[in-house]
Amino acid sequence: MIKDVQQQISKGLGQIRQAFMGIVSRAGTASVQLKGYEDEVLEDIEVIQQVGFSSHIPVDVKVVLIPQQGKTSKAVIVATKGGKIVIDVDEGETCIYDQFGHSVWLKEDGTHVEGDLFVNGKIQAKKDISxxxxxxxxxxxxxxxxxxxxxxxxxxxxxxPSARM
Structure with missing residues (x-):
């Protein structure tokens, strides 16, 4: 009896897809196309991103998918890894970066910005500017x-003038 119940539970769990990884084959910000296990193609997979952050997931990046309700057709992307440019941060640091080499890196000694900075608004400084x-x-x-x-x-x-600037 217990063996039969265990078999039924195993059979049911076998029909529920667990989290898995895929590779992006068509890039995007809201949805992407992926290659999953054994050349499985997944169309229009939703990308879930934090409010206030938006990124275009490039082709050939690894992604982690969570199938909602155990269904592949309802899978969402929750993490990415392996772009052409990867910045490794040290303990306590945070970096926001793109695949063009631009970054905003929060380090112990301050905020480092790599790339041109365009500001639409005032800039106010409480200390020197150099x-x-x-x-x-x-x-x-x-x-x-x-x-x-x-x-x-x-x-x-x-x-x-005797006192030159």
């Missing part, structure tokens, strides 16, 4: 302003 390149506004650079000031005079009988 640059190894030019600082520019709509008209010119600060270096051009210095060059103009340092070479100017107020007429034929005056010299250039």
């Amino acid at each position: 640059s190894e390149g030019d600082v520019m506004d709509k008209k010119s650079t600060m270096q051009a302003m210095r060059d103009t000031y340092n070479s100017h005079n107020n007429g034929p009988s005056t010299s250039t």
Whole structure:
């Protein structure tokens, strides 16, 4: 009797698909196509991402799928791994990055941004701002302003400024 019950339970559990891995064959942000076990093709698999984060899952990336209610047709992607660019972080660090080499890396010594930064809004700093390149506004650079000031005079009988910028 117990053996029969165990066989029925095993048979039932065998019909419930457990979490598994696949490889992306068609990329996307909301749904993707995957290659599963033994060349199994899964169409329009939903991508579940955290609110506030959105990423386009590239082709050939490994993904972890969880079949809701044990059904492959209701599987959702909950994690990815193995893009062309991978950043390994140290203990306590967090990094958001893309497959183009841009990153925002939160490290012990501060926030490191790799790539151009475009800001639509004010930038306010409570401490110094420094640059190894030019600082520019709509008209010119600060270096051009210095060059103009340092070479100017107020007429034929005056010299250039004694205190140069």
